[in-house]
Amino acid sequence: MRFHVVALPHTVTSKEFCSCAYTGKVQRFCAMMKSLGHEVFHYGGEWSDVAATEHVTIVTAEQRKTWWGSNDTSREFYKIDWDPRVDYWRAANDAAIRAIRERIQPRDFLCFIGGACQKPIADAFPAHQAVEYGIGYEGTFAPYRVFESYAHMHYLYGKQNQQDGRYYDEVIGNYYDPKDFPGPREPGDYFLYVGRLIERKGLHLAAQVARETGARLLVAGQGVTDHGPGWVSAECGWKFEAPGLEYVGTVGVEERARLMGSARAVFVPTQYVGPFEGVHAEALLCGTPVITTDWGCFAETVLDGVDGFRTRSLGEMIWASQEVAKLDRAIIRQRAMDRWSVDVVRHRYQALFDRVGSLWDPGGGWDSLTYDPTQKRVLGRWQ
Numbered sequence: 001m002r003f004h005v006v007a008l009p010h011t012v013t014s015k016e017f018c019s020c021a022y023t024g025k026v027q028r029f030c031a032m033m034k035s036l037g038h039e040v041f042h043y044g045g046e047w048s049d050v051a052a053t054e055h056v057t058i059v060t061a062e063q064r065k066t067w068w069g070s071n072d073t074s075r076e077f078y079k080i081d082w083d084p085r086v087d088y089w090r091a092a093n094d095a096a097i098r099a100i101r102e103r104i105q106p107r108d109f110l111c112f113i114g115g116a117c118q119k120p121i122a123d124a125f126p127a128h129q130a131v132e133y134g135i136g137y138e139g140t141f142a143p144y145r146v147f148e149s150y151a152h153m154h155y156l157y158g159k160q161n162q163q164d165g166r167y168y169d170e171v172i173g174n175y176y177d178p179k180d181f182p183g184p185r186e187p188g189d190y191f192l193y194v195g196r197l198i199e200r201k202g203l204h205l206a207a208q209v210a211r212e213t214g215a216r217l218l219v220a221g222q223g224v225t226d227h228g229p230g231w232v233s234a235e236c237g238w239k240f241e242a243p244g245l246e247y248v249g250t251v252g253v254e255e256r257a258r259l260m261g262s263a264r265a266v267f268v269p270t271q272y273v274g275p276f277e278g279v280h281a282e283a284l285l286c287g288t289p290v291i292t293t294d295w296g297c298f299a300e301t302v303l304d305g306v307d308g309f310r311t312r313s314l315g316e317m318i319w320a321s322q323e324v325a326k327l328d329r330a331i332i333r334q335r336a337m338d339r340w341s342v343d344v345v346r347h348r349y350q351a352l353f354d355r356v357g358s359l360w361d362p363g364g365g366w367d368s369l370t371y372d373p374t375q376k377r378v379l380g381r382w383q
Contacts, residue, residue: 001353002108003033004100005052006118007044009059009092010068010080014049018253019222020078021174021278022113025134026050028175029111032346041103043096054103058095063088073250077196077222082139084117093117097124104128107360109353115139129356133349134174136275144168144356146349148276149297155273170352173301174276175345176285178337180253184287184329185261190216190244191321192263192288194256194279197223202269202293207245209267209317216244217267218259220251261286265308265324268292269317276301281340284308287333289324291317301339307332 007026011017018024026044031051034040042052046061067088071079083089100110100121110130112118116139122130132142136152138159147153150171157163191210195201203219210217224247251259260266266283267290274296281301283290290308292298304310306327309320338344 001033001357002039002041002105003030003111004041004043004104004108005030005033005111006058006096006114006121007042007048008080008114009045009088010064010078012045012048012064013042014047015253017073018256019073019250021136022134024278025174026113028177028342029133029349031177032175032342032349035342036346036350041100043099056099056103058099059088059092063091073222082115082117082137084120089114089117093120096121100125107357109356112142116141129359131353131356134172145170146352147171148174149274149300151273151296151300152275168356172345172348172352173297173340174278174281175342176282176340178285178341178343181257181260181282181285183257183261183285184333187264187288187325187329188262190218190263191265191267192218192220192259192283193267194220194251194260194282195268197221200271202267202271205269205314205317206267208314209321210244212314213318213321214243215264215321216246218263219245219247220249220256220259222250256282257286260288263288265289265291265321267317268298269311270296270298272296274298280308281336284332284336285340287329287336289327289329289332291320291324303335307335 005026007013008023011020011023013023013027027050030040030042034051040052042048042050042055043058045059045064046057048055068079104125108128110122110125110128112130112132113134115137119141122142129144130142131144132140133146134148135145136148138156140156153169153171193203193206197203206217260283266279266288268277268280270277270293276297280290280292284307290302292302292308292310294310294312298310302308302310308324311317311320
C-alpha cells in the first residue's frame with residue numbers, strides 16, 4: 001500500500017512540536033504504516049523529522065516565520081485559523097497538490113489530519129480514497145473516517161443530524177510509542193496538570209483541590225501571561241493561587257513523561273465533551289492514575305477505580321486525590337499498553353485500510369471480504 005500523509009502548515013512534524021496533539025499523530029502514523037512495510041509520503045513543514053519513504057516540504061521555515069513569527073508556542077497556543085480560505089492553508093494545499101500529483105499512483109490512499117481545511121487536496125484527486133484518520137475536530141468531510149472515541153463520533157452524528165451509522169466510520173483511539181512513556185515509577189509528593197491553561201481544560205478545578213487539601217500541584221502547559229512562586233495567571237485572565245501550586249513551563253516529551261511518571265495522579269478535568277484528551281492516555285501509559293470528569297472519552301477510557309477516578313464534584317475530586325494511592329500502577333500501565341501502544345494500534349489501521357481498499361475491487365466492499373479474527377484483519381474475497 002502507498003499513503004500520502006499531509007501534515008499541518010503551522011508546525012513541523014517532529015517532537016519539538018509535541019504540544020500539538022495532531023502533529024504528534026502525524027509523526028506516529030507515518031512510522032506505524034511504514035513499519036508494516038508500506039510506502040509513506042509525508043508532506044509537511046521544512047525540517048520535519050518523520051519516518052517516511054519520502055518527506056516533501058510544502059511549507060518552508062521562512063513561510064512559517066512570515067505567518068506565525070510572533071507566536072511563542074512555549075507560552076501561547078498555536079495561533080491558527082481553521083479556515084481553508086486563509087493564505088497559509090491555500091499555499092500549503094496548493095503545494096501539496098503539486099507534490100502529490102508528481103508521485104501518486106492508482107489505489108494510493110490520501111490521509112488527512114486537518115479536516116475540511118484540507119478538503120481541496122482530496123477534491124484534486126477524485127479517483128483516490130480520502131481518509132481522515134484521527135478525527136478529534138468537527139469539520140469532517142471524507143467518506144472514510146476514523147474517530148478518536150465513540151463519544152466524539154456520536155457527538156458529530158448528532159450535530160450533523162446523522163441518524164444512521166456509516167460502515168466506513170471507525171473508532172481508533174490515539175496511539176503512542178511506549179518508549180516515550182516509561183513506567184511505572186514510585187510516586188512522588190505532587191499531583192500534576194498538563195494542558196492549555198484555560199477554563200475549558202479545568203485547571204481551576206485542579207487548583208481548587210490543591211487549595212482545599214494543601215497538596216502540591218505542578219502545572220505545565222501553554223497559555224501563561226505571567227507567573228511567579230505559587231501562582232499561575234493564564235490566558236483566561238484568572239490568577240490561580242494555592243500554597244503548593246507551581247508552574248513548570250511547557251514541557252517536551254521526555255520531561256512530560258518524567259513528571260507524569262512520578263506524579264501521585266494527573267488531573268484531566270476537561271469541561272467539554274472531550275474527543276480523546278491525550279494527556280490522560282500518556283499518564284496511564286506511565287502507570288500513573290488520572291482524575292477526570294465523567295463525560296466524553298473518559299467514559300470509554302477510564303475504568304473507575306482501576307485507571308483512576310471519574311468525578312462530578314469537588315468533594316469527589318478531593319476523595320479521589322486521596323484514593324489514587326491504592327491503585328496498582330503496573331495494571332494501569334499494562335491496560336494502556338494493550339489499547340494505545342503503536343505496536344497494537346498499527347494492526348487496527350491495517351485492517352481499516354484493507355477494508356477500505358477492497359472497494360477498488362469489482363464486487364468489493366461489504367459482501368466481498370473474509371476476516372481472520374486471529375490477525376484482526378481482512379484477508380480477501382470469500383471463496
